[in-house]
Amino acid sequence: MNLRPFRSLALLAPLSLAACVMPPQGYAPMLPAAGPPAIGLADSAEVGTRGLVSAADPRAADAGAQMLRLGGSATDAAIATMLALNVVEPQSSGIGGGGFLVTSDAAGMVETIDGRETAPAAAGPQWFYADGKPLPIMEAIPGGRSVGAPGSLRLAAMAHGKHGRIAWRTLFQPAIRLARDGFIMTERLHMMLARYPGTGALDPAGRALYYGADGQPKPAGTLIRNPALADFLEQVSARGASAFYAGDNAETIAAKIGTAPRNPAPTTTADIAAYRAVARDPVCGHYRQYRVCGMGPPSSGATTVFAVLKQLERFDLTALGPDNPVAWHLLAESERLAYADRDQYLADPGFVSVPVAGLTDSTYLASRSALISDKATIPAVSPGTPPRATARLAPAPQQEEHGTSHFVVVDRQGNAASYTSTIESAFGSGLVVNGYFLNNELTDFNIVPDKDGVPTANRVEAGKRPRSSMAPTLVFGADGKLVLAVGAAGGATIPVQVIKTIIGVLDWRLPAAQAIALPVLFAPGGDTVFVEQGSKLEAMIPALLALGHAKVIPREMPLKTNAIERIGTRWQGAADPRSEGAAIAE
Structure with a gap:
């Protein structure tokens, strides 16, 4: 896991049976509470x-x-x-x-x-x-x-x-x-x-x-x-x-x-x-041999994550690898399509009929995927018409949050x-x-x-829940066992952070920590692609422009991802190197 160096400084232990954790570099000393010896971070x-x-x-x-x-x-x-x-x-x-x-x-x-x-x-x-x-x-x-x-x-x-x-x-x-x-x-x-x-x-x-x-x-x-x-x-x-x-x-x-x-x-x-919390049906689907599950509306996370993955399923991402501009071009094209549908259809299901089954339908997503080429860019992206979609409301994007x-x-x-x-x-x-x-x-x-x-579907109404980009996600292997738990912070970039982490682990066969550390490309519809400022994606801008993208702009983004993956007989934790995060074992 990519963590900053840690100083030997202990956190106050709130329970008599709990161990202390060492905070990252930049923390000032704290006096340790009485109790058992501190343990170090374990990922x-x-x-x-x-x-x-x-x-x-x-x-x-x-x-x-x-x-x-x-x-x-x-x-x-x-x-x-x-x-x-x-x-x-x-x-x-x-x-x-x-x-x-x-x-x-x-x-x-x-x-x-x-x-x-x-x-x-x-x-x-x-x-x-x-x-x-x-x-x-x-x-x-x-x-x-x-x-x-x-x-x-x-x-x-x-x-x-x-x-x-x-x-x-x-x-x-x-x-x-x-x-x-x-x-x-x-x-x-x-x-x-x-x-x-x-x-x-x-x-x-x-x-x-x-x-x-x-x-x-x-x-x-x-x-x-x-x-x-x-x-x-x-x-x-x-x-x-x-x-x-x-x-x-x-x-x-x-x-x-x-x-x-x-x-x-x-x-x-x-x-x-x-106010009442609501138990909702999870949104699950298969990407390659894996089952991917997440949160349904009013979250747009699961439908967007799954749509991007499924639209890319016909491409050999493993062969392309994370250093090939074509892989990132394909990711941008799939994001453009998925975000167009997100902006069109996603809202509180208590107020709007959200066609979740249609948005995750394999045949529908195959038709959307057919619009993607590894050699050119879709000139103009618009929402599709998934099965069981009812009256069309106007699309509207969502602002970022921090x-x-x-x-x-x-x-x-x-x-x-x-x-x-x-x-x-x-x-x-x-x-x-x-x-x-x-x-x-x-x-x-x-x-x-x-x-x-x-x-618009996501307009303000009394008692309504606003649309969210949050995408807490669980991924299971062909044997039904959990292989990855992941999620992120960063507003509308949340789904793409989760997507590139999943692709990094499943297709590019990277440890979760390395997958999280991959740069972020964000293409929320329209003809503009944003790439993480200061990352290796900046060097790919000419190649992305050559593939037909009208605008590719380096940009600072609010990125923060955390994950746990299963590797053999061990759980391996990962936190975003852009954050102060950490993984700790019991």
Whole structure:
């Protein structure tokens, strides 16, 4: 696994049976808590004897590993990881947002839970309009109007009820300890605070936590304590998810949204109390000899990932390899087709008829694949007409976000969890309640509800869940056993990060760590292809232009992928070298 050098510095151990984890270079020292000796990071574990967690922060990965050491399930560990990330990666995810969870047992039985946020009852198609005009996206994000009813804790409660093996209260202890005793601000958190003061410093509570008296972010290496969050997590650990969705917390959320310094909006305690997580059917299909499963609508992740893979199935990607521009050209063409369908059809299935079966139909995808040539570019890409597609709505793309985290877990029984958690943009809406940031998930709706007078599928409606790009994914071999659990953060680039990791592992036969480290090519419809700035893809731009691509633009992208793969008798963890992530064994 590609990790930065680690210093011999231990994390405070929140449980008496838990070991400590060493944080990456750039962390300042912390005094170790009393307890057993610290163990080092481990990116592999023996199948059947030890579990493994990969997350975007080693302290959060260790929180999950602690649950595995206590006999917890993959689901238990995933919930503990999410809670710890809320503390140490506050810009990205947590209980003020939502997410999607994909799980499987050792036999390959897949389940999914939708914890996506919902729009309040007062919301309508012109929710983000002012004086009759749509707000620019950067003006719509801060404050109250962008906040949806959070789903994370309802998702966690449903998942724990189905697959939890240890007490709900135990899952919260690592996060509580990190919040109460403190955690070290990393370079990445410091950079995000400096880059996004409009949300990070919007709320006085956020400014007090993360900024100094001079208005600048506290330096990397600063010990950050969040006692308000610790106290609230104690309440939820004792009283259950209802402590979030009713009573003082719900009242504070509604008041905070209604009196926000930017874009105040009418959200009520009834909007918060009405939130429910939903168990949905997974979206599964076969790519070569593998079964690929993911999250269905309102996520566009699984249908987009599967469509790109299936459209490429007739090409010999193994022979081409990752250093051939033709391989990346084919990937771009398949992405263009899949994103056109995504923008046309994907939305909350409670409000729009989403033709999932048609979008994943082998015959339909073969017809889309027939449009792809290894020698030329499709002149103009448009959505297809998959089987069972009903009334056509107008297509609309989705903005990128920078506030998401993904983590994966396997336990010693062979159960797996692939979980993407988000507050949408960096620091979400900027509003803080009880020490956590509230999401700005509603800006994942189409701010302009129609196109040329035709409504879009992903327009704002009361009680609706916005379309998401999150793509928690599980891949199974011909023997039915899990071979890869993967997911990513990075808005609309999430599916392509997952796709190139899957192709890297399955077709290019790379270890997951090397597959994650591959550069990213992003072709979200239209005639523009973006390649990761500073990567080897920049040298391929002339070859891609020669194949007919109109524009190939180097670009900085918000990339962050985590995975666990099965290699023989071992689980091997991997984290994105662009992140501070790590994999830790129980």
